[in-house]
Amino acid sequence: MNNVxxxxxxxxxxxxxxxxxxxxxxxxxxxxxxxxxxxVIFGTKYGSIDxxxxxxxxxxxxxxxxxxxxxLEHKLFESEELDAFERYAKTGASANAYTSFDxxxxxxxxxxxxxxxxxxxxxxxxxxxxxxxxxEKEQGIxxxxxxxxxxxxxxxxxxxxxxxMYKNHPVRIDIAGTVESISHxxxxxxxxxxxxxxxxxxxxxxxxxxxxxxxxxxVADKALKKQEPVKIERKFFEEPKEVNEEYTELKLxxxxxxxxxxxxxxxxxxxRTNREITQSNIILDVVCGKTSSLYNEMLESGLIxxxxxxxxxxxxxxxxxxxxxxxxxxRQVKEKITDRIKxxxxxxxxxxxxxxxxxxxxxxxxxxxNDVDEIANNMIASxxxxxxVFDDIEILESITLEELNERLVKSIDTECCSLCVINPExx
Amino acid sequence: xxxxxxxxxxxxxxxxxxxxxxxxxxxxxxxxxxVPREINLAENIIIPKYLTYSSRDYPNPAALxxxxxxxxxxxxxxxxVKRGESSKIELGATCINNKFALYNEDISYETLELxxxxxxxxxxxxxxxxxxxxxxxxxxxxEDVESExxxxxxxxxxxxxxxxxxxxxxxxxxxxxLEDMRKTDEASAYRAWRELLQNATVQVNLIGSxxxxxxxxxxxxxxxxxxxxxxxxxxxxVEQAEDVTEVTEEMDINQSKLVIGYRSGMKSKxxxxxxxxxxxxxxxxxxxxxxxxxxxxxxxxxxxxxxxxYKEKGIIVIQSGIxxxxxxxxxxxxxxxxxxxRKGEFEEKDFExxxxxxxxSLRGVCDTPDGIDAFLNTKLDEPIIPLEEIxxxxxxxxxxxxxxxxxxxxxxxxxxxxxxESGLDE
Numbered sequence: 059m060n061n062v063x064x065x066x067x068x069x070x071x072x073x074x075x076x077x078x079x080x081x082x083x084x085x086x087x088x089x090x091x092x093x094x095x096x097x098v099i100f101g102t103k104y105g106s107i108d109x110x111x112x113x114x115x116x117x118x119x120x121x122x123x124x125x126x127x128x129x130l131e132h133k134l135f136e137s138e139e140l141d142a143f144e145r146y147a148k149t150g151a152s153a154n155a156y157t158s159f160d161x162x163x164x165x166x167x168x169x170x171x172x173x174x175x176x177x178x179x180x181x182x183x184x185x186x187x188x189x190x191x192x193x194e195k196e197q198g199i200x201x202x203x204x205x206x207x208x209x210x211x212x213x214x215x216x217x218x219x220x221x222x223m224y225k226n227h228p229v230r231i232d233i234a235g236t237v238e239s240i241s242h243x244x245x246x247x248x249x250x251x252x253x254x255x256x257x258x259x260x261x262x263x264x265x266x267x268x269x270x271x272x273x274x275x276x277v278a279d280k281a282l283k284k285q286e287p288v289k290i291e292r293k294f295f296e297e298p299k300e301v302n303e304e305y306t307e308l309k310l311x312x313x314x315x316x317x318x319x320x321x322x323x324x325x326x327x328x329x330r331t332n333r334e335i336t337q338s339n340i341i342l343d344v345v346c347g348k349t350s351s352l353y354n355e356m357l358e359s360g361l362i363x364x365x366x367x368x369x370x371x372x373x374x375x376x377x378x379x380x381x382x383x384x385x386x387x388x389r390q391v392k393e394k395i396t397d398r399i400k401x402x403x404x405x406x407x408x409x410x411x412x413x414x415x416x417x418x419x420x421x422x423x424x425x426x427x428n429d430v431d432e433i434a435n436n437m438i439a440s441x442x443x444x445x446x447v448f449d450d451i452e453i454l455e456s457i458t459l460e461e462l463n464e465r466l467v468k469s470i471d472t473e474c475c476s477l478c479v480i481n482p483e484x485x
Numbered sequence: 486x487x488x489x490x491x492x493x494x495x496x497x498x499x500x501x502x503x504x505x506x507x508x509x510x511x512x513x514x515x516x517x518x519x520v521p522r523e524i525n526l527a528e529n530i531i532i533p534k535y536l537t538y539s540s541r542d543y544p545n546p547a548a549l550x551x552x553x554x555x556x557x558x559x560x561x562x563x564x565x566v567k568r569g570e571s572s573k574i575e576l577g578a579t580c581i582n583n584k585f586a587l588y589n590e591d592i593s594y595e596t597l598e599l600x601x602x603x604x605x606x607x608x609x610x611x612x613x614x615x616x617x618x619x620x621x622x623x624x625x626x627x628e629d630v631e632s633e634x635x636x637x638x639x640x641x642x643x644x645x646x647x648x649x650x651x652x653x654x655x656x657x658x659x660x661x662x663l664e665d666m667r668k669t670d671e672a673s674a675y676r677a678w679r680e681l682l683q684n685a686t687v688q689v690n691l692i693g694s695x696x697x698x699x700x701x702x703x704x705x706x707x708x709x710x711x712x713x714x715x716x717x718x719x720x721x722x723v724e725q726a727e728d729v730t731e732v733t734e735e736m737d738i739n740q741s742k743l744v745i746g747y748r749s750g751m752k753s754k755x756x757x758x759x760x761x762x763x764x765x766x767x768x769x770x771x772x773x774x775x776x777x778x779x780x781x782x783x784x785x786x787x788x789x790x791x792x793x794x795y796k797e798k799g800i801i802v803i804q805s806g807i808x809x810x811x812x813x814x815x816x817x818x819x820x821x822x823x824x825x826x827r828k829g830e831f832e833e834k835d836f837e838x839x840x841x842x843x844x845x846s847l848r849g850v851c852d853t854p855d856g857i858d859a860f861l862n863t864k865l866d867e868p869i870i871p872l873e874e875i876x877x878x879x880x881x882x883x884x885x886x887x888x889x890x891x892x893x894x895x896x897x898x899x900x901x902x903x904x905x906e907s908g909l910d911e
Contacts, residue, residue: 070510071584092486092508095849147773147834150841169848198785205740206788206806209637267852311736313631348550357546358621363628364534384632414554421557421581427510429853483737 062271067448069455072427074437075271081282082258086437087271090430095169096267097430098176100183101438103262104255105160106233107292107374113254114289122251123242124228125200125235128157130248132196133188134164142182151175159229160373161442162255167431172269173277180263180281186252188245197240204234211312215382215480219318222303222476226295229376259287262441267430294375299324301476309483316480317388319395321470323377330372332440332449336419336457337465338370342379343415344407345398352398361391379470388479396472403470406463416454423451486851490861490869491697495705498686498715502861502869503697506854510585512593512693513854514600515577518685519718519865522572523654527665528677529572530630533563535614535622535674536576541606552599557581559596561603569720569754569797570654573865574681576604579854583694593695594703601707605682609675619671627666630659637902641742642804645900648732649746653721655798682708684716690861692854718866722799724750726897733901741809742902744802745819750893751799758796759878760886765794765801766839767887768826773838775822775831776803784818786811801894809903816899826891829884836884844876 061080066073074088105127110119135142135155146153151168164183168175207213217232224230234240265274301322330338346353346368356362366383385391426432433447440447486508493501520529543549553559559580566573580596608615634640643659650656689704691697726748749761769776769792780790790805807815825831850856850872861869 090508090852093852094486095852143772147771147838147842150838150845152771152842152846167846167849169845171845195785199781199788202740202786202806202808203788206638208739211635311637311738312635313633314628316635349547349554351547354545354547360624363625365629365632384628414551418554418558420587421559421585424510424581424585425558425579429855 065446065448067451069451070424070427070448072448077271077275079275079278079282080284081278082285082287083261083263083278083282084441085263085274085278086265086441087269087274088264088266088433088437089269090267093267093430095167095430096172096265096269097165097167097434098179098266099163099165099264099434099438100179101161101163101262101264101442102255103160103260103442104162104251105158106231107159107228108255109228109231110293111254112291114291119293120250122247123235124231124239125233126243126247126251127162128234129196129200129240129243130251131155131157131162131164132200133192133248134183134186136192137182137185137187142178145178145182146175149174149178157233159233161438163435163438165434169268173273176265176274176277177281180278183256184282186249186256188248190245193243193245193248197243200234200240201237204232204237204240207232207234211310211316211480212382214308214310215316215318215478218306218308219320219380219476219478222306222478223301223320223322223378224376225298225302227297227376228295229373254288254290257288258282258285260290262438264434264437264441266434266437292374294328297375299471299474301474303476305477307479307481310480312480312482314384314482315386315388316384317382317391318478319381319388319392320371320476321379321472322474322476323379323469324471324474325375325377328375329443330377332443332445333453333457334465334469335370335372336450336453337462338379338469339419340412340415340457340462341407341466341469342368342370343418344411345402346381346395347415349414352394356391356394361385361387361394377469388477392475392477396475399466399470399472403467407459407466409459412459412462416457420451420454423454488851488857492869493701495701495708496713498866499708499713500687501689501691501701501704503695503700504690504692504857504861505695506693506857507582509693509854510582511579511854512582512596512695513577513579513690513858514597514692515575515690515858515862516600516604517688517690517862517865518574518681519568519571520574520681520685521716521718522567522570522657524684524716525677525680526572526657527662527669528674529574529681530565530662530666531623531626531669531674532678532681533565533574533576534626534629535619536603536607537561537563538622539608539618540603541608542602544608556592556596556599557586559592561600567655569718571718571720574685576600577858591696593693594699597691597695597700598703601703605707605710607678613672613675614678616671619674623666623669627663630663630666633659637736637738637742638804638806641744641900641902642802644732644734644902645744645746645802645898648730648900649800649898653723655720682711683714686715686718686866688862688865690858692857720754720798722752723748724752724799726895729896730898732898733903735903735905738902738904740806741812741904743805743807743812743815744900744902745896746898746900747801747894748897749794749799749801750890750895751796754796754799756799757886757890760882760890761794762796763839763843763879763882764826764887764890765792766843767831767835768792768822768891769803770839771842773835773842775825775835776819779822780805780815780818784814786815786818790815790819800897809901812901823891823894827888829888836887840879840882843879847872847876847879
């Protein structure tokens with residue numbers, strides 16, 4: 059095969075193969091020596107934020123109901139004959155799917171019958187079958203899924219923070235939509251979304267574990283027909299630099315008050331590079347990681363407890379530094395974190411702090427290559443971001459304190475910040 | 486991955502399990518201590534958090550976390566879980582495989598040493614833990630326990646168990662536990678920690694790149710200072726429910742949580758285990774199960790409806806999230822599906838699907854250090870048998886075994902956490 063490229067990392071002692079399949083699908087095969095199982099993802103770069111889009115040549119944007127990407131994920135498992143789960147039941151694979159803000163992934167893991175399972179996955183994802191009757195049936199099931207997540211305080215907290223930070227960007231809508239929004243979904247709309255985003259040129263296929271590239275290509279040759287690539291235009295939502303609301307509050311049956319604090323980053327280009335992501339991860343760890351003076355001070359004084367956490371949150375057209383935890387003095391937490399960021403922006407990050415966090419992230423980057431599940435998910439994410447999964451470890455080596463300090467000033471504006479609080483009921 | 490665990494007995498109910506594995510990027514350590522639940526229950530909940538908060542050599546969290554960063558971002562954790570009517574206290578650590586060390590350090594040995602220091606050298610004066618630190622950790626742990634109510638599924642599950650097993654050690658309530666935690670102090674916790682080291686059934690798992698001899702010597706050195714008096718861990722198995730208890734509680738939530746508890750009929754955790762496990766899987770395990778296919782797919786009543794066997798206590802629990810007005814419909818369908826299991830009217834393909842899926846996933850268990858560790862920890866107080874043997878045991882289960890298991894099951898408790906209003910305001 060002349061369309062196979064080997065991608066290697068000397069530092070990680072890992073490699074995988076990238077195959078430009080004639081059908082138009084990019085296939086990645088990552089053999090793990092001595093592993094018994096294989097983890098497979100068939101993903102499309104299509105998620106809950108893709109609410110308005112058009113194909114090249116179309117004049118109007120198509121506007122679809124919130125939650126349709128997730129709905130489509132559910133429906134794709136069905137077919138006119140045996141549905142996907144019934145087919146997997148014969149092979150023993152453990153199959154599932156998920157929809158996030160910017161991708162939909164169909165996956166399975168197995169330790170036997172790999173070829174048969176690959177065939178099932180490639181087949182059902184490329185053969186949609188929707189009718190009004192099956193759409194209606196799913197509305198009941200997904201309605202319950204929506205209600206379930208609405209009983210999860212952490213989920214409610216994240217989305218109230220996103221609504222507070224973002225005025226226009228669809229990252230502010232719930233991934234599964236609402237009971238109301240999904241009631242507008244029809245079979246026709248599902249086909250429209252399917253035909254746009256499930257084009258092989260917008261998808262990727264990733265196989266990790268007990269596998270060799272030839273096995274995968276053989277099945278793909280049989281299962282996939284050549285597709286003309288499409289060019290999808292996602293609507294880029296103009297988002298002001300400022301947050302939508304600085305403070306919001308709601309009441310839920312929780313044990314003690316929860317908070318989420320988000321610093322909204324001004325983004326000029328839709329996607330963050332691996333380098334920017336790594337920089338931000340280091341910065342946040344320096345600001346309030348477990349070794350930091352700020353974290354320990356807040357913990358000892360009772361301002362936070364060990365549920366405190368932070369993450370660099372990003373995707374197509376949005377990025378933010380988010381801090382969450384339990385506290386009955388959320389405004390004080392916000393003040394402390396803001397002060398610390400301002401201090402570091404003025405005085406710079408200390409070299410010692412930078413080096414210890416870098417060393418830790420080096421270890422964590424290596425740890426990410428144990429689990430076939432984690433590797434496959436990271437590969438799909440990197441692929442859709444247009445980068446290589448092995449880059450992280452090289453970036454960690456070459457990153458400098460100077461660029462960190464620069465990014466710290468550029469990426470966090472302490473004025474563009476939202477605080478959301480969930481209070482226990484009856485207070 | 487094919488593994489060859491080596492079991493080294495270091496004393497009565499004290500053993501080391503070594504699993505050499507060079508294909509992983511990490512090495513993993515766990516130290517499990519199993520003790521009867523009712524002894525020092527509250528203290529044993531706080532202890533793992535206290536031990537992993539700081540220690541003599543790393544007297545505050547910042548010092549400990551700096552040490553972990555120095556070990557290339559190694560993780561340590563301390564936890565306690567209920568296992569039958571025992572508490573399993575566990576300290577665990579994960580670090581990168583030695584071959585990725587930048588300066589040839591023996592990271593796995595250093596991490597093992599750190600973990601042993603956390604277990605054996607807490608901040609204490611010989612009679613009690615440090616008061617100020619203990620009070621802080623006690624507050625943190627109390628908040629952890631209190632905030633479990635935030636997870637409504639878990640909360641409903643816990644309330645069902647508390648009702649179903651109200652006269653058993655297994656059913657000691659969260660409220661009682663919090664009350665007991667309030668009464669603990671730095672002296673009682675220190676005593677409990679000493680007793681834990683003396684009384685527990687202990688297993689140390691080393692998975693990855695370890696020098697076996699050096700590791701063994703280090704572990705022995707620490708345990709040699711303890712006067713070991715291991716206690717027996719026992720769990721009461723109630724074979725049959727006497728009558729059905731129905732409990733409904735209200736909370737301001739969007740979706741009602743239905744939790745149903747059954748007595749399996751098992752007399753001990755190994756009694757016909759493979760047949761029970763498969764029966765529960767066909768009934769309410771994977772997407773091929775009766776509950777998924779009917780309660781969810783056919784009737785559209787829910788997003789999840791699944792059954793699980795808790796072998797350490799011999800009970801089966803079904804969980805589902807539904808509209809409150811659909812309670813009876815769901816109960817009827819669940820009862821109908823159990824009846825199908827009892828009469829042996831489930832299809833041959835369901836039976837085969839379950840067997841194939843269970844065996845398939847077991848073959849992949851050893852592909853992560855976590856999977857190996859979890860597998861070894863299901864065998865704390867018993868011989869470790871090879872996975873192939875377990876797979877064979879599943880393969881040998883017959884339809885008749887399944888039917889017999891289903892017929893021994895009795896309904897004990899129906900619990901519902903009812904949402905105050907039906908429907909969202911949208």
